[in-house]
Amino acid sequence: MIRLYCQTDLRSDAEVALPSDISHYLAHVMRQGVGDEVQLFNGRDGEWVADITAITKKAVALRPRQQTRPQPSLTPLHLYQAVIKRPRLETIAEKATELGVSDLHLVQTDYTQNAKMKLDRLKRITIEAAEQTGRLDLPRVHGVQRLSALALEHDLVVFCDEAGGTDIIEALQTWCSSGRSPGTKAESANLALVIGPEGGFSPTERAQLRALPQTLAVSLGPRILRADTAAIAALSIIQATLGDWPQS
Ligand code: SAH
Numbered sequence: 001m002i003r004l005y006c007q008t009d010l011r012s013d014a015e016v017a018l019p020s021d022i023s024h025y026l027a028h029v030m031r032q033g034v035g036d037e038v039q040l041f042n043g044r045d046g047e048w049v050a051d052i053t054a055i056t057k058k059a060v061a062l063r064p065r066q067q068t069r070p071q072p073s074l075t076p077l078h079l080y081q082a083v084i085k086r087p088r089l090e091t092i093a094e095k096a097t098e099l100g101v102s103d104l105h106l107v108q109t110d111y112t113q114n115a116k117m118k119l120d121r122l123k124r125i126t127i128e129a130a131e132q133t134g135r136l137d138l139p140r141v142h143g144v145q146r147l148s149a150l151a152l153e154h155d156l157v158v159f160c161d162e163a164g165g166t167d168i169i170e171a172l173q174t175w176c177s178s179g180r181s182p183g184t185k186a187e188s189a190n191l192a193l194v195i196g197p198e199g200g201f202s203p204t205e206r207a208q209l210r211a212l213p214q215t216l217a218v219s220l221g222p223r224i225l226r227a228d229t230a231a232i233a234a235l236s237i238i239q240a241t242l243g244d245w246p247q248s
Contacts, residue, residue, distance in 0.1 A: 002032065010045040023058070035051060036051070075102065076189075078101070078193070079192075079193050082109045082195065083115045083197065084197050091228045093126055093129070099232070109201060109202070110204065117143070126138055155190045156216060158193045161218065162196065162200050163206065167218070172241040173241060196227065198227060
């Protein structure tokens with residue numbers, strides 16, 4: 001069934017009118033008609049099955065019929081990504097959404113070349129990735145901030161340092177078993193991941209990040225990875241060790 005993000009509140013008595021671009025997609029690209037079912041989510045009200053009730057030139061109207069999944073509580077997993085060239089940054093926005101990031105922060109670092117970004121386009125990419133991946137929430141996309149201005153108030157900041165650090169899996173497992181994670185389940189911890197630009201971090205930045213008490217400076221192995229690969233690899237390892245991959 002087609003899954004769509006919408007901004008409207010979802011209740012069984014409230015009709016939803018989709019914006020014109022999404023209406024066009026549904027009626028003319030996907031050739032859906034009155035009576036067809038669509039799944040809707042808005043990041044607040046869980047997932048609903050809705051029936052298409054009307055199609056006009058301008059809009060498709062739907063009536064939510066039944067909630068199929070409740071809204072899950074969000075697990076904080078923040079990705080601080082140095083701004084890199086657009087295609088790779090867009091890949092990161094898509095993959096980070098698939099991998100469960102709650103917040104994507106764009107960061108200007110000493111070696112960032114051009115920190116101008118079109119936030120709307122990145123947000124659109126996260127919406128499409130959430131629709132595709134079955135997520136019921138959207139990652140928040142935060143505008144560009146300087147690394148030195150970030151508070152980084154998290155239980156754990158995983159800093160991927162291309163100049164070397166502890167092996168990431170070993171570091172996360174040790175952190176988990178050391179009792180430093182709050183609560184009984186590590187997955188409720190507020191986690192952050194920091195990935196640098198193609199030019200890497202400056203010595204000052206590396207020192208700043210390493211000086212934070214909650215930082216784990218980690219290595220992703222013997223090869224230098226491109227920023228997009230590094231983000232995807234590190235997020236996968238975080239989800240597999242501390243996050244929502246282990247289902248039991
Ligand atoms: N130009 C730099 C590499 C930057 S790679 C150099 O040659 O040293 C972009 C980012 O990906 C890095 O800042 C780091 O955050 C991450 N990264 C890539 N490979 C890594 C590795 N083997 N270990 C830890 N982090 C890595």
